[in-house]
Amino acid sequence: MKRLTLLALLGISLPASAFAIDPDIYVSGAAGISTLSHNKVDGNDSNNHINFENGFSGFVAVGKPYYNGFRSELELSFRDNSADHNGRISNTALMANGLYDFKINEPITPYIGVGVGASRFALRGMQAPANEVINGTDLEPAVQAIAGISYRITGNLSMFADYHYLTVFNTEFRDSAGYETSNHTSCQNFLIGMRYNIGAPKPVQLHIDN
Numbered sequence: 001m002k003r004l005t006l007l008a009l010l011g012i013s014l015p016a017s018a019f020a021i022d023p024d025i026y027v028s029g030a031a032g033i034s035t036l037s038h039n040k041v042d043g044n045d046s047n048n049h050i051n052f053e054n055g056f057s058g059f060v061a062v063g064k065p066y067y068n069g070f071r072s073e074l075e076l077s078f079r080d081n082s083a084d085h086n087g088r089i090s091n092t093a094l095m096a097n098g099l100y101d102f103k104i105n106e107p108i109t110p111y112i113g114v115g116v117g118a119s120r121f122a123l124r125g126m127q128a129p130a131n132e133v134i135n136g137t138d139l140e141p142a143v144q145a146i147a148g149i150s151y152r153i154t155g156n157l158s159m160f161a162d163y164h165y166l167t168v169f170n171t172e173f174r175d176s177a178g179y180e181t182s183n184h185t186s187c188q189n190f191l192i193g194m195r196y197n198i199g200a201p202k203p204v205q206l207h208i209d210n
Contacts, residue, residue: 024064024065024198024199026197026198027061027062027196028061028195028196029059029193030160030191031058031192032058032192033189034057034079034187034189035054036089036186036187051083051084052089053084054081055079055081056078057078057190059075059191060075062074065197069102069103070100070101071100071111072099073099076092076094077093077164077189078090079187087123088124088125089122090122091121093118093119093142093144094117095116095144097113097115099111099146106152107152110148110149111149114144114145114146115143115144116141116143118142119139119141121171141168142166145165149161155197157194158195158196159193163188163189164188165188166186167186
């Protein structure tokens with residue numbers, strides 16, 4: 001009996017070794033508000049700080065948790081904001097994220113993370129520093145910081161509140177007069193979403209013959 005108990009404990013503890021892969025794969029989606037915290041347009045020997053209204057932000061992601069609290073995920077996100085006077089800006093980003101879950105007091109789990117990837121920016125009817133209009137798209141590297149908290153509703157389903165801070169440097173466009181302009185944008189995103197674990201491992205049942 002002691003030997004059987006020891007083998008059972010080993011069977012439970014072995015998968016918890018460092019960086020062991022949890023058999024779960026999860027999908028998630030969220031929607032919320034996007035706030036452009038910094039947007040500066042440089043061009044034609046002048047520069048402009050453009051103010052934008054709060055807009056839509058959302059993402060879908062697929063990821064994999066690990067037994068040591070880390071998660072990795074691939075995220076596709078979209079944001080859209082309109083300018084105070086005219087024009088609008090939108091961006092679609094594909095990000096590879098690394099996150100860490102603090103297993104403090106389940107079912108509530110706070111977490112932090114970082115992401116790197118690429119963002120495609122699109123400007124529509126934007127007023128340039130010299131009053132020309134900018135229409136165009138550009139694809140540039142992007143980085144983001146993530147913080148959030150999740151609540152486990154069932155064994156497979158969790159609800160979460162997310163904060164993403166995304167920065168994209170030096171997107172370049174040409175205005176209607178042919179001048180080249182560069183745009184530096186950072187945006188804050190406040191989101192509510194759901195996460196579903198696919199194929200959660202079933203408890204191991206030990207059958208002991210008397």
